[in-house]
Structures are given as C-alpha cells and as structure tokens.
Amino acid sequence: MICALPMYPFPQDSLRVFWAALRASLQQAGVDGLPQKLSQPEDLLEHWQRGDLLLSQSCGYPVSTLLSGKVQVVGAFHFDVLGCRLSAYSSVLLVRKDEQRTSLPEFHDAVAVCNERHSQSGFHALRTAVASLARDGRFFSQVRFSGAHRRSAQMVANGEADIAALDCVSAFLLRQQEPAVFERLAAIGFTASMPGLPLITALGTSAAVLAQLRQALSECCQAQNQTPALHASLDAMCITGFSALDESDYRICAARAEQNTKDGLADW
Template identity: 55%
Template sequence: MSLPSAKAMRWASLPMYPWPQPLTEQYWQWLRQRLQQLGEPALPASLSWPEDYLAHWREPGMLLSQSCGYPVSTLLPEQVQVLGAFHYQVPGCADWRYSSALLVRKSDAGLALADFRGRRAVCNERHSQSGYHALRAEVAALAGVQPFFSQVRFSGSHRASAGMLAAGEADIAALDCVSHALLARQQPALFAQLACIGHTRLQPGLPLITAASTSAASVARLRQAISDSLQAPELQDFFRLAAINGFSPLDLSDYACIADTAAHWRGAGMAQW
C-alpha cells in the first residue's frame, strides 16, 4: 500500500491566542471555502490543535499557522514562510506591530521597571519574544549585561505567569499585549489583582506562516483569502472577540530585527539576567 504524498497531508492551525475555539474553527471554514474558490487544492477539513508547536511548525505539510516572531526568525527561517500579521485593536499595538504589557501586583502599581531590580520575574518560556526576549531587552537598557532580577522563573504560558504574579510567586512579568487583553476578559477576577506599569518597545506581531515548501501561488491565495476575510459580515463576531481589525502581508525579512536583537545581547554576554 502506498503512503499518502506529503502534498496531500496538509494542516492548518491558529494556536497562539486564546480565541473561542468554535469561532476560530468557523473562521477556518470561511477561509477554506474562499481558498477553494481561489483554486487552492487539498485543504484540511478542520483546524489542528497541536501540543508541540515547534514540531507542528516544522511539518512540510503545514498550510497555515500562527507563530511567534522569535522562533520564526531564529529557529525556523529555513522551514517556514511568513504570510503576514493581523492588526489588533488593544493597548500596546500599532498596525502589525505589538508590544508586551509589564504586569505587576496592584500593590506595586506606582513603580517603574527600574524599581524591580533585585526582585523576581516570571516568563512564559525562553522561545517567547513577548514574554522573555522583549523583557530582556528592556532590562538590558537599564542594567547592561549585569544581573537585574534576583530570580527568573518559567511558567509555561502567559496565563500561568499571571497566576504566579497574583499568588505572590513572582513580582513582574511581560505578557504579549494581545494575550493580556484577551485573558483579562476571560479571567477578570485574576487580572483585577494586577496592574500594567508600561509596555515594551514595539516589535513585529505574531506572524501567520506556511511551510517553506508551499508554492508561491498558494502563498498568494492565502494572503488574498485572509485579506478578504476581514470584510466578511459573518466573521465580525470572531474579529470583535479576537480584537482583530486589519492584516498586513509581510515576509521573513520583517522579523530579522527580532533575531538581531537577541543575537546582540547573547554576544554581549547577557545569557543570564
């Protein structure tokens, strides 16, 4: 029995933000129908919900996903193409760029980042631009390569970082500003205990990506379908809840600044901070 070809095994996912899953699936079904109209073959019937994001993003059959700018620019540049990025209508965003909200407990709401020298930070994970690398760049502006925090812990997710702050297990965290806005809607009691004391510098927002093996014609159809979706009346509930209000076509070169900044601070000796 012959195995299915790699071309026939195609996958789509939108795993990065805590959007309502039924509405996210509805969004994919709309994109799927539009892609069919544009002539795109072999479309997955439904979204995948991967647990191992890096493994998923490396699949040659990945048709569409959303990633983070750090892995795209440092770990995946040979394996993916960037389609573009959504625009989000939340504090800390500007067109296709975004920042991280610096969150603390409400009792520390009057402090600035410089006041957290010697205190405890929590990050979601080391490959996160918003939760780790953005905060590292801000700390470097204050302390250079010298240790700044007394402890840097890793929680596994932005949601878990917020929980650790509220529980007193850490003192400051950087949360992707879109995640911050969406999670605060979902867990108002938790986020009522926290305060935002500022935002990191703007960086390219979370990229929509496809496999490096995806043809130029398919890339064009994907960008067209995503752009067209913004005008679809039946998707406005999804866009409202997802805080999406635009889309910009981009490519890998737009994310090189993220890799460059990380390489600069590693080269300067700021491996531990």
Template identity: 45%
Template sequence: MSNLLAFPMYAVDQANTRALWLTVKRLLAARGVSVDRVPGWPESNLLTHWQQPELILSQTCGYPLVTLLPDVQVVGCFHYTAPGCEGIQYRSFLVVRAEDRHLTLADFRGGRAVCNSADSQSGYRALRKKVADDNFFSQTTFSGSHRQSLIDVKRGEGDIAAIDCVTWALLQRHEPERLEGLAVIDRTSLTPGLPLITSHNTSPDTLNAIRDALRALVESPENRDVCNAVLIGGFSAVARQAYASLSA
C-alpha cells in the same frame, strides 16, 4: 497527508478560534486550497507543528521564526485592535501585583521575573531588551504560558511578567478574573507581531491564494463579526526580513 491549518497562538476562546478557522478554511477552499484537518490545537508540539511539510497556514512567534524555523515561508501578519498594537506591530505589558502598581520597573531590580518561555519574544526577549541588563532580576523562571505567568505573579511566586498585549486584551474579555489583583506598570517597545507562516513546500501560487484569502477575511463585511471576536482588524503581507532584528 492532510493540509494543516491552525491558529494556536491566541486561542483564548475556543469557539471564536473555531469560527476563525472555519472562515479561513472556506476562503481557502474558494481559492482552490483544501484543508482537511479538523480545527483544534495542533496534535504535536508547536515546533514540530510549524515544521510540518503539509502546513498551509499557522501562526508562530517572531523569535522562533528567526532562530528555529529557517525554512518556513512568511505569509504576513494580522493587525490586531488590542490596546498597545499599531498596524502589524504589538508590544507587551509589564504586569505586577496590584499592591505594587505605584512602583516603576527600576524598583524591580533584584526581583523575580516570570516568563512564559525562553523562546518567547513577548514574554522573555522583550523584557530582557527593556531592562538591558542580564543581571537585572535575581531570578527568572519559565511558567509555560502567559496565563500561568499571571497566576504565578498573583500567588507571589514571581514579582513581574511581560504579557503580550493581545493576550491581555483577550483575557480581559473572556477571563477577567484572571487579571484581578494585577496591574500594568509599563510597556515594552513595539515589534512586528506574530507571523503567519506556511511550509517551504507551499508553491508561489498557493502562497498568493493564502494571502488573497486573508485579505478577504479582513475586508469582507460578512467576516466582520468573526474578526472582531478575535481582535483582528487587518492583514498585511510581509517578508521574513521584517523580523530580522529579533535575532539580535
């Protein structure tokens, strides 16, 4: 079986995601870790992809990690340079139509929330924690993606959405038209960012090699352009325990 490597979570620009994939593949190969699968979106659904026994490296969301992926190993977390990030931590922006930019979150009590998915930390769980009231919104719908949540708010099919701040920054750079007619009125609390994971089958030596490759990715000047393109500013090796609070 092919060893699997993918970066499915922030693939706003395919060319930049491919460049990241190729760079990490090269750094892994230099450390004796082969990756044979061609770059691209995982062939299966994401949960199945994350559970593959041949998984060398992928990126998931914190909430699925603690609720659906008990067996994967946590490699670490990138530091993103997007506004709203601090070290390995990130947050979400609360986004509304531009004509509602003068309102506060309290004004949306009884309104309609749009979330990307029920297992999303940034799009759903963080918003629920922010309002601290399961009955705050009159309706919560699930769009399937942050992009679609923005479309739904803009069309008036919902009133407010929580959007991952890294996704927001990447859309500002690559798809600014997606954000036209929208405004940020608030932000959620900081929480550990998207974890990088590997299979439970990955040996300790291979895990160390993966972490060493990711340190080289962010520390070597020759990789600076690749990292800057996808807003990666650093990497920290972190343990699963860093995400334990997200299961509450």
C-alpha cells in the same frame, strides 16, 4: 494538509467561524485538500516544520532563529488592542495591583516570570527592556519560567513572582477569561514595538498558494467582505486587518537578542 492558529486564546466559536470563512475563500481561489477543522498541535516546533503545513501561527523569535530557512512567513494580523499598531505589537508589563513599585527600573532584584526562553513577547522583549538597566550583566534576582502566559499572570497575582511581560493581545484575551486573576494585576508600561506574531506556511508551499493565502486572509479581514457572523467573530478576536510580511521582517527579533548577549546581559 494541516492548518492551525495555536498561539492566542481566541474564543473557540469565533475561531471556528473565522476558519470557515477563510476556508471558503481559499476553496474559491482553487486551493484543494483543506481540512474541515483547525488542528490543535501539542508539539509546536514539530508542527511548525511539517511539510504539509498550509497555515499556522508562530512567534517572531523562533521564526528568526530555529525556523529560519525552514518555513515561509505569510504575514501578521492587525489587532484592536492597546499596545498594537497595525501588524506590530508589544508586551504589557504586569505587576500586582498592590505593588508599590510603579516603574521598571524599580524592579531591580525583583523576581520575574517568563513563559519560556524562545518567546519574543514573554522573554526576549523583557530582556531587551531591562538591558540598559542591568548591573554586572543582571537585572532581576531570579527569572522563573511558567510555560504559558496564562500561568505567568497567575504567578504574579499569587505572589510567586513580581513582574511579567505578556503579549498584549494574549493579556487582553486572558483578562476576559481569567477576571479573578487580572483584577489583581496592574500594567506599568509596554515593551518596544515589534512585528506581530507571524502566520507561516511550509517551505515547500508554492508561490501561487502563498499568494492565495495572503489574498484570502486580507479579504476575510476587510470589513466590506464580512458577513455579520464573520464580523462578530473577528470583533471577538480583536482582529481588524492583515499585512503580508516575510522572514526578513522578523530578523530584528534575533538581532536584538544577539545584541543583548553582546552587551553582557546574562541570565539576569
């Protein structure tokens, strides 16, 4: 049985405390064979499709496309971060602090950087944001790919790109880890709100275990059930709650991407 929370740069000590509490809650509910530690997968697409996957976290766009019909959605966390509301989130638009342009329409013909093409927060959210501003199917003069939100922030700060869209939770956590980078960046807005990063389980996970997962996640995120250590852990991770969701909640991700293509937005 495999469990992981690979999508956010959570403080590792806090993540260990959270997993210990969630594991204990699942064991109490009768779920056996739980790993002592969370995995740290390198190949996310392979990891997400494992038959022995009990719990992981993915991205809304792959769940609505590449993983559709191959995994089950458990739900999504709530975060106490600007740009989030309950289980929904958005991306923050980051530019250099000394940038003279202060609104997205002014970045026509600028250089954008995205983490990768299957990212809802880094690629598709930004693509949707500029769709109505495009001319002849393009908005930016160039779109570069960094491989990670952390690297996208670094590239904007270093002048290798002009603008990036970062998952607002990632940006908040990275700001604490990369202060020298983020002190050179400024936010000029947020993208449209979308369902938060989905927690997923294998397609073969039984309905009973899926219900136990949702119950355990909900209980661990409720203040009245938290020990001081768990409360401190969740506070450091900015997690304030959990909502049960399913795959249908993420269809909007694929639908908006398809609409952008139909509207003639090419590679920008």
